Amino acid sequence: MGGSIRLAMVVKARPISVLVVDDHRTFAEALAVAIGLERDLSARVAWSGLEALQMVQRDRPDVILIDLQMPGLSGIETIRRIRELHSNAAVLVISAHDDDLSKARSIEAGARGFVSKLTPLSEVPALIRRTRSEKPLLEPEETDRLLRLLRHRRHQLATERQRANRLTPRQVQILQLLSDGVPMAKISERLSMTSATLRTHVQNILTRLGVHTKVEAVAIAIRNGKISGG
Numbered sequence: 528m529g530g531s532i533r534l535a536m537v538v539k540a541r542p543i544s545v546l547v548v549d550d551h552r553t554f555a556e557a558l559a560v561a562i563g564l565e566r567d568l569s570a571r572v573a574w575s576g577l578e579a580l581q582m583v584q585r586d587r588p589d590v591i592l593i594d595l596q597m598p599g600l601s602g603i604e605t606i607r608r609i610r611e612l613h614s615n616a617a618v619l620v621i622s623a624h625d626d627d628l629s630k631a632r633s634i635e636a637g638a639r640g641f642v643s644k645l646t647p648l649s650e651v652p653a654l655i656r657r658t659r660s661e662k663p664l665l666e667p668e669e670t671d672r673l674l675r676l677l678r679h680r681r682h683q684l685a686t687e688r689q690r691a692n693r694l695t696p697r698q699v700q701i702l703q704l705l706s707d708g709v710p711m712a713k714i715s716e717r718l719s720m721t722s723a724t725l726r727t728h729v730q731n732i733l734t735r736l737g738v739h740t741k742v743e744a745v746a747i748a749i750r751n752g753k754i755s756g757g
Contacts, residue, residue, distance in 0.1 A: 576600030610637035631677035640664030
């Protein structure tokens with residue numbers, strides 16, 4: 528009798544359903560095949576964030592493995608929407624971009640862990656099981672560090688935006704010409720100013736933006752929509 532009960536429990540146990548979300552089809556299919564070879568796992572593939580959302584709503588997978596860099600709906604935004612649609616789903620990011628900011632944004636969006644695409648495929652099933660069982664892939668201290676880093680970065684960007692918004696029309700004009708690759712002598716000529724006056728304008732721009740080089744100043748202006756890239 529005891530053996531029959533155990534057998535019934537085994538029969539009733541269903542595989543952990545996994546959804547792989549990645550627009551790189553070769554990688555996604557290879558990963559899904561590797562996952563599907565495990566007796567307790569099954570896998571399907573979505574090629575975009577929007578397709579993933581449709582499949583999450585319809586199939587309610589247990590674990591979602593998702594790349595961050597996808598055309599259209601970004602991986603981060605897809606994670607947020609997945610969490611809204613299916614709060615019980617465990618999201619695991621698998622990406623070639625494993626820098627700290629990417630990790631922090633993933634965790635903040637609702638991912639339970641972050642795995643590099645360089646991780647051997649043979650190790651992924653164990654990570655899926657661990658994610659499904661709600662065992663953290665990161666230590667709490669590491670999670671706290673990453674989220675602090677994200678807050679600091681956002682503060683930096685907000686400060687940068689405030690500085691860029693204080694640029695005068697003339698300073699924006701000079702930065703646009705620098706972005707376009709116009710030499711300083713030509714800029715002086717176009718704007719009818721002496722080279723000394725132009726150098727003063729440039730130094731004021733650097734001071735206002737809190738940077739040391741023209742390249743940094745141009746990058747900030749582009750990043751904040753003040754000028755177009757050259």
